[in-house]
Amino acid sequence: MDTVLTLQAVSKQYPGHRAVDNITLEIARGEFFSLLGPSGCGKTTALRMIAGFEEPTSGDVFLGGERINGKRPYERNVSTVFQSYALFPHLTVRGNIEFGLRHKGKRFAGEMDRRIRAALEMVHLENKENRRPAELSGGERQRVALARSLVLEPEVLLLDEPLSALDPKLRKQVRLELKSLQRRVGITFLFITHDQEEALSLSDRMAVMNRGAVEQIGTPEEIYLKPRSRFVASFLGGMNWIDSGGLRPEVTHLGAEPPGDGERSLPATVVHSVFLGNFVQVQVRLASGETMIAETGRRDVAFRNGDAVHIWWRAEDELHFEAEARK
């Protein structure tokens, strides 16, 4: 693996609070890597230590093999897309893109104009180059923020929840564009989000964070299908908890009769069902009083509230956790 960015046992201690706890990460060149975790788990803090806005309390940050602890943000060949975008309100779209080229992009002197034009085209803002940020839509601002950073060709582009300021509909569309943009420019993206769907659909690899620590690193498939802890399992989708571990709702089935040998099953009563278009989500109560969720195809038998059913699954679909999350 051609590693571009390494965090080596990095921690950040604020007075009375450990925001980042001993994180070790290796990110490959050209990779789309996500940091996923709930609000307050230390994602932004981790990103800020890479950008140079904060210094680690302990641990090392390497960029392209060089240790960059203590370097100022303007000395690091990374660039940040801020959650609020932080566009300069007094500069035009072009002025915002030019800003970085004049400072960090000195090596591009002589081809500034060509680069600005290419950046504007890349984000489809050619005809808006003379507008101020206040005269742009949310999606357009987001694209200016991207263009302003990408034009510098940083070794790593750091994105702090860049989609969270957009409305949900736009968010899905921009998500696709972001991914194809990353493929085209080939720049390493370190993408922060608390939205599991975003992380799963965008990432080549991802790290799930909890309370300042990394719980698991892997591809989206590995993390979804083989979560190492209860925390990771439940953060990345629905979970039914059973004695031996857990089950995803989509591999939990319902039947009027007990299934044949080899399947595991429990008797239950239907409490509630929700029609979700392409499938039906059914909540059932076990004899023990616990509830479980099963997802069934919409063509399957319709279950009514109060029906006595059998809930069943295949043993190989059970998830078992080697590393237990600190609760």
Place this chain on the structure above:
Amino acid sequence: MNRLRNAFLAPAWVVFTLLFFAPLAVIAAYSLATRGTYGGVSAPASLESWVRLADPLYLVILLRSFALAGVATFICLLLGFPLALFIARAGARRNLYLQLVIVPFWTSFLVRTYAWMFLLRETGLVNSALMALGLTREPLPLLYNNGAVILGLVYGYLPFMVLPLYATLERMDRALLEAAADLGARSWSALWRVVIPLSAPGIRAGSVLVFIPCLGAYLTPDLMGGGKTIMIGNLVQNQFTTARDWPFGSALSLALMVIVMVLLMALVRRGGEEGML
């Protein structure tokens, strides 16, 4: 709805009429009268006072007032900007520092001006100290010159610069500074290309708040300038006191007011275009 609005606006109109428009009308009328022998005004109406305004002698005083007020405003900006920036970044201590900026207002401006004179006169504290240290043998002429007037003006009006600057700087999004650093700007570039342009509204407001009272100042030039450095405010004052020429004093102050208003409107229009004042 409209009636309610009028009811709420009525007190403001009364106050404005009584305290602003009425005196202004009186002054306008005075400026068109003939000078009375012992002050005051008498008939007949005359344009003489307005004609006299064109005298180069008064033009010189007007220009000097502009120059002194301009220099004082500029120095206030140079001193006030770093101070406001410092206070805006001071975290929990900001309120304390803001209080300190305002503390001088607790005593009379006259008393504070005399305190400066006490410091700066030939036998004053500063000169005594310099001589005691052997840095100078003769007392330095620190008082009764243009420099002293500018010092007095800067001292008196600096808070009016600091407060609006602080207000804009304090509101400024920290992320913009981080973005500037992220895009490669060192502190000085970030200051020039981000902080200062974004403080334009505060710079403009502070400059107006300092420049206008400086232009009309009469206490400071009178006391610290020792009467040598006459500014337009002193000229107006003299017309109503020693010179006993009320019509000319009225014409002078109206002319000054018109000039200031024209300047102010130009500035507000510019601010409006940029959508920033």
